[in-house]
Amino acid sequence: MASLYLKTSISDPNSFPNSPKPFLTRPINLPLRRQTHPKIRSTTRISASLIDPDGGKLVQLFVPESEKDSKSKQASGLPKIRLSKIDLQWVHVLSEGWASPLKGFMRESEFLQTLHFNSLRLENGTVVNMSLPIVLAIDDAQKNRVGSFTSVALVDEDDDLVAFLNDIEIYKHNKEERIARTWGTTAPGLPYVEQTITNAGNWLIGGDLEVINPVQYNDGLDRFRLSPAQLRDEFEKRNADAVFAFQLRNPVHNGHALLMTDTRRRLLEMGYKNPVLLLHPLGGYTKADDVPLSWRMKQHEKVLEDGVLDPETTVVSIFPSPMHYAGPTEVQWHAKARINAGANFYIVGRDPAGMSHPLEKRDLYDADHGKKVLSMAPGLERLNILPFKVAAYDKTQSKMAFFDPSRAQDFLFISGTKMRTLAKNRENPPDGFMCPGGWKVLVDYYDSLAPSENSRVAEPVPA
Numbered sequence: 515m516a517s518l519y520l521k522t523s524i525s526d527p528n529s530f531p532n533s534p535k536p537f538l539t540r541p542i543n544l545p546l547r548r549q550t551h552p553k554i555r556s557t558t559r560i561s562a563s564l565i566d567p568d569g570g571k572l573v574q575l576f577v578p579e580s581e582k583d584s585k586s587k588q589a590s591g592l593p594k595i596r597l598s599k600i601d602l603q604w605v606h607v608l609s610e611g612w613a614s615p616l617k618g619f620m621r622e623s624e625f626l627q628t629l630h631f632n633s634l635r636l637e638n639g640t641v642v643n644m645s646l647p648i649v650l651a652i653d654d655a656q657k658n659r660v661g662s663f664t665s666v667a668l669v670d671e672d673d674d675l676v677a678f679l680n681d682i683e684i685y686k687h688n689k690e691e692r693i694a695r696t697w698g699t700t701a702p703g704l705p706y707v708e709q710t711i712t713n714a715g716n717w718l719i720g721g722d723l724e725v726i727n728p729v730q731y732n733d734g735l736d737r738f739r740l741s742p743a744q745l746r747d748e749f750e751k752r753n754a755d756a757v758f759a760f761q762l763r764n765p766v767h768n769g770h771a772l773l774m775t776d777t778r779r780r781l782l783e784m785g786y787k788n789p790v791l792l793l794h795p796l797g798g799y800t801k802a803d804d805v806p807l808s809w810r811m812k813q814h815e816k817v818l819e820d821g822v823l824d825p826e827t828t829v830v831s832i833f834p835s836p837m838h839y840a841g842p843t844e845v846q847w848h849a850k851a852r853i854n855a856g857a858n859f860y861i862v863g864r865d866p867a868g869m870s871h872p873l874e875k876r877d878l879y880d881a882d883h884g885k886k887v888l889s890m891a892p893g894l895e896r897l898n899i900l901p902f903k904v905a906a907y908d909k910t911q912s913k914m915a916f917f918d919p920s921r922a923q924d925f926l927f928i929s930g931t932k933m934r935t936l937a938k939n940r941e942n943p944p945d946g947f948m949c950p951g952g953w954k955v956l957v958d959y960y961d962s963l964a965p966s967e968n969s970r971v972a973e974p975v976p977a
Contacts, residue, residue, distance in 0.1 A: 564746055564757065565858040565896060568642040569615030572742055572854060575608060575723045577678075582726060589667040589675050593659045595652060595719070596669055597676060600710050603798040604648055605668065605677055606729035606834045610741040612851040615642065618723035619650040622685040625718065629695045632846060633892045643893030645846035646696065646838060650679070651687055653715030660684065666719070675726055682721035687714065697840050698879075703872025705801040706838045729834075735811055739797065740831040742855040748829055749856050754790035756781050758859035759852040761866070763796045763804055763837060764930060765813045765956050767948040769905035769914040771822045773861060778827065781859070791828045792857055798836035801869075807832070809959040816951035839869040841879030842887040849888055849897055859898045862888055913946035934960070 567573075577585050597605065607613055615636065620628065625647055627634050632645040652660070660666055660682070668677040693700050693707055702708075730736050740748065749757050758777050762770065774791055781789035793814065797807050805813075811832070818825050835851065838844045844867035849860045866884035868877055889899055907926040908915035917925050928947060936943050938960040943953065 564749060564754070564856040565853055567611065567614045567742070567854045568850065568893070569636060571615070572746075573611040573614040573617055574741075574743065575611075575617060575677075575725050576728070577724050577726055585678065585724070586675060586726065589678070592665055592667040592678075593656075593661070593663055594667045594669050594673075595650070595656060595679075596671065596673070597650075598710070599671070600799050600836050601650060601668075602670060602676065602729060603834055603836050604650070605723065605725060607798075607851075608648065608723050609677070609725040609729065610743070610834075612742060612833075612835065612854055613644070613648055614742075614854045616644065616648065618679060619720045620648055620718070621683040621720035622718075624720070625649060625685075629692065631892070632843065641893050643846050643850040643891055645843050645850070645891070646840065647692060649687075649718045649720065651711075651714035652684070652717050652719050654717070656715065657684055657717050657719075660719070665721075676729075677723055677725040679719065679721040679723060682719055684717050684719050687716050687718045689714070689716075696838065696843055698843070699871075701872050704839070705869075706799070706836065706840075709799065710836075733808065735797075735808065735832060738811060738830060738832045739834060740829075745792065745829065745831060746856040749790055752790055752827075752829075753788050756786040756789040756859060757792055757855075757857040758789060758861060759792040759794050759855070759857035760861045761794055761796065761833065761848045761852070763800055763810070765805060765810060765933075765948070765952060766793075766817045766822070767914070767928075767933070767952075768822065768946060769907075771817065772905050772914050772916070773863075774823060777859070777861060789827070789859075791823070792852065792855065793823065793828055793830045794833045794852065794855075796837055797832035797834050800837045801839065804837075805956070805959060809955060813952045813955040816955055817949055820949040820951050822949050822952075837867070839867060839878075841865070841868045842883045845884040845888060846891045846894065849891075849894055853894075853897060858896065860888070862899075864904070907944055907947055909944075911946075912944065938963075 604619070608616060608618060616624070616634070624634060624644075628644045628647050632643065633641045634644045635641050664682060665678055665680045666682060667675060668679060670676050689711055690700060693704070693711060697704055697707070728741075731739075758781065760770070760774055774793070778789050778791065795807070795810055795814065814830055817823055818828065818830065833851065835847070845862060848867065849862070852860055862885045865877060865879060865881040868879045868881070868884070870876070871878045885899075888894060888897070903916040905914050906917045907913070907928055908924055909926055910924045926944065928943060933943065937953070937956045940957055940961075
């Protein structure tokens with residue numbers, strides 16, 4: 515079940531050893547300090563301005579409108595690299611500044627810093643978090659076509675021009691090192707690895723990215739894909755003095771809602787006047803057994819329609835990143851990207867970005883390591899964390915509540931697997947577990963997967 519952690523900001527920098535310092539990050543060669551979880555103090559600093567992006571400025575990598583025609587004509591004389599669907603999602607992520615201050619696919623120095631330090635050191639000596647490699651793989655034939663060119667054109671699967679990669683650098687794609695350092699294992703069966711790395715080229719090409727037009731998917735959900743700049747504008751329009759982000763890739767049940775609403779209550783008690791929730795489902799690649807994005811978005815809308823979350827204090831948007839299922843390594847990326855969107859509080863659950871071990875009957879990562887890593891990660895000092903109890907179904911109250919170990923027998927833990935099994939069998943969960951409208955969406959999704967007459971499971975019908 516989900517838990518909430520925030521890191522508090524203290525007004526007196528000498529009163530608490532982990533007080534954040536704007537723009538000044540801990541050098542990566544210094545020992546990490548142990549993160550404690552003090553009670554909220556009345557001296558907590560309340561600021562009406564949004565948190566600054568990493569590097570102090572939001573990166574946006576689009577070709578100016580006045581240069582689009584001339585740039586497009588240049589593409590005909592350049593080698594072309596065709597992007598996969600997941601490559602295109604990374605172009606989307608980079609172009610809008612989710613990975614600020616990164617300005618394109620990683621060159622070797624950035625790749626190595628990411629793999630070995632989970633961070634990047636900027637020219638001014640400060641450190642920003644970067645825990646996942648954002649790279650573009652090419653094969654031997656593509657490398658030979660690039661030859662001595664310093665720029666390449668990036669095209670989609672229909673050969674339409676998407677972007678340029680300039681001042682390029684090509685270097686060896688050491689797959690084993692990349693996999694081992696990102697996932698902590700090279701066991702076969704890691705979904706993202708099998709999808710994007712195993713059969714990828716033996717070279718990586720990095721450089722500065724210039725994107726012709728904002729990436730669109732034309733799936734009926736583009737209106738939800740707000741960029742960091744658009745989200746910041748929305749938060750300012752709503753006069754938000756705190757933004758707390760909730761990352762998820764599953765349907766929202768009432769335990770999630772309890773964490774989100776209680777977070778807002780606690781922020782109000784801290785002295786904030788208008789904390790706004792960023793409900794931010796992951797919208798890039800997910801593994802085959804996850805509920806597809808279109809169905810999750812339909813379910814989230816029902817949660818708002820049924821009043822489980824307040825639409826006035828909630829912004830629903832799609833986070834375009836692909837999912838790695840890399841546990842404590844990946845949760846840093848999820849948190850860092852939300853800083854760039856203006857969030858200064860981040861909700862983190864049990865085993866964030868985790869999955870079952872691909873070969874053994876156990877979780878791949880320790881369930882508590884994600885939240886612990888976030889409290890120590892270099893470059894995330896400005897992110898606020900506060901501990902919360904685990905939420906579970908309270909049988910005595912017929913609703914989701916914070917778990918009370920003194921009466922453990924009164925609580926029921928409904929895992930994601932159990933939830934999916936109930937929905938597949940068209941069985942109802944206990945009253946108060948999920949809003950009826952949201953549950954119906956989940957049941958309808960699994961109905962769309964019912965085996966056909968030839969016993970083959972159908973492709974999911976779009977919501």
